[in-house]
Amino acid sequence: xxxxxxxxxxxxxxxxxxxxxxxxxxxxxxxxxxxxxxxxxxxxxxxxxxxxxxxxxxxxxxxxxxxxxxxxxxxxxxxxxxxxxxxxxxxxxxxxxxxxxxxxxxxxxxxxxxxxxxxxxxxxxxxxxxxxxxxxxxxxxxxxxxxxxxxxxxxxxxxxx
Numbered sequence: 001x002x003x004x005x006x007x008x009x010x011x012x013x014x015x016x017x018x019x020x021x022x023x024x025x026x027x028x029x030x031x032x033x034x035x036x037x038x039x040x041x042x043x044x045x046x047x048x049x050x051x052x053x054x055x056x057x058x059x060x061x062x063x064x065x066x067x068x069x070x071x072x073x074x075x076x077x078x079x080x081x082x083x084x085x086x087x088x089x090x091x092x093x094x095x096x097x098x099x100x101x102x103x104x105x106x107x108x109x110x111x112x113x114x115x116x117x118x119x120x121x122x123x124x125x126x127x128x129x130x131x132x133x134x135x136x137x138x139x140x141x142x143x144x145x146x147x148x149x150x151x152x153x154x155x156x157x158x159x160x161x
Contacts, residue, residue, distance in 0.1 A: 003048070004052075004137070004138075005022055005045065005048050005049040005052050006020045006021075006022055006049065006052045006053050006056060006090065007020075007022050007023050007138060008020060008021050008138055008141075009053075009056065009139060009142035010089075012056075012060060012139075012142055013057075014057065014060035014061040015057065015058065015060070015061030015062070015094055015097050016057070016061075016093070016094055017057065017091070017092065017093050017094065018053050018054060018056060018057035018090070018091070018092045019089065019090070019091055020053040020056070020089075020090045020092075020138065021087055021088065021089055021090065022049050022087070022088045022090065023087050023088075024041060024082065024083075024084060024085060024086045024088060025085075026084035028041075028084070030042060031084055039083055039084050040082060040083055041081075041082040041083070041088075043076070043078050043116065046078070046082065046108055046115065046116045047076050047116070047118050048070075049088060049090055049108060050090055050091075050092060050107070050108055050116070050117075050118050051070045051073075051106070051118070051120055053090040053091075053092045053106065054068075054092030054094065054104035054106050054122075055067075055068040055069070056136055056138065056139045057092050057094055057104070058094065058097065058102050058104075058122060059136060059139060060139060060143065061094075061097060063127065065099050065100075065124045066125045066126045066127055066129075067124065067127060067130060068102060068122040068123075068124055069122060069123055069124070069125050070120060070121075070122060071101070071121050071122055071123040072120070072121035073118060073119075073120060073121075074103075074119040074120065074121055075118060075119045076116065076117070076118040076119075077116060077117050077118070078115070078116045079114055079115055079116060079117075080110065080113060080114070080115040080116075081115075082108075082110055082115050086110050086111075087110065088108050088109070088110055088115070089109045090107075090108050091106060091107050091108070091109070092104050092105075092106045093105050093106070099124075100123065100124065101121060101122060101123055101124070102121075102122045102124075103119070103120065103121050103122070104119070104120045104122070105117075105119050105120075106118050106119075106120060
């Protein structure tokens with residue numbers, strides 16, 4: 001299983017908000033065991049999807065402070081089951097963004113209905129701790145398609161062109 005849990009960014013205001021999607025393939029390995037006869041996406045993966053989306057929003061704001069990493073799930077709530085073949089729409093609103101930490105309020109929807117929400121805390125890990133080839137593909141594609149004249153560097157962050 002891959003842990004790239006954001007397929008596409010639909011809207012982005014760097015450091016403020018993001019709307020993204022994750023397409024849930026019916027072939028995901030976890031559906032075999034979670035749960036047999038009633039396949040659902042594990043709540044921890046839904047939380048990770050929201051966390052990755054808000055992390056991309058923070059990364060687009062500034063790569064100089066490092067890569068945002070989820071440090072704490074302050075709260076999480078699950079309302080509906082998410083099954084195979086669904087499209088999860090992810091929303092992240094950045095509430096606090098400081099040099100050492102950030103907070104976000106996130107939610108996920110399927111078919112226009114809320115399925116979960118979370119309040120998340122991020123810390124920033126220096127970029128040199130990661131492979132120099134690391135790129136955030138969804139963020140890179142979104143920024144490359146934007147008309148704001150921005151380019152993407154090797155960690156998928158925004159630079160002025």
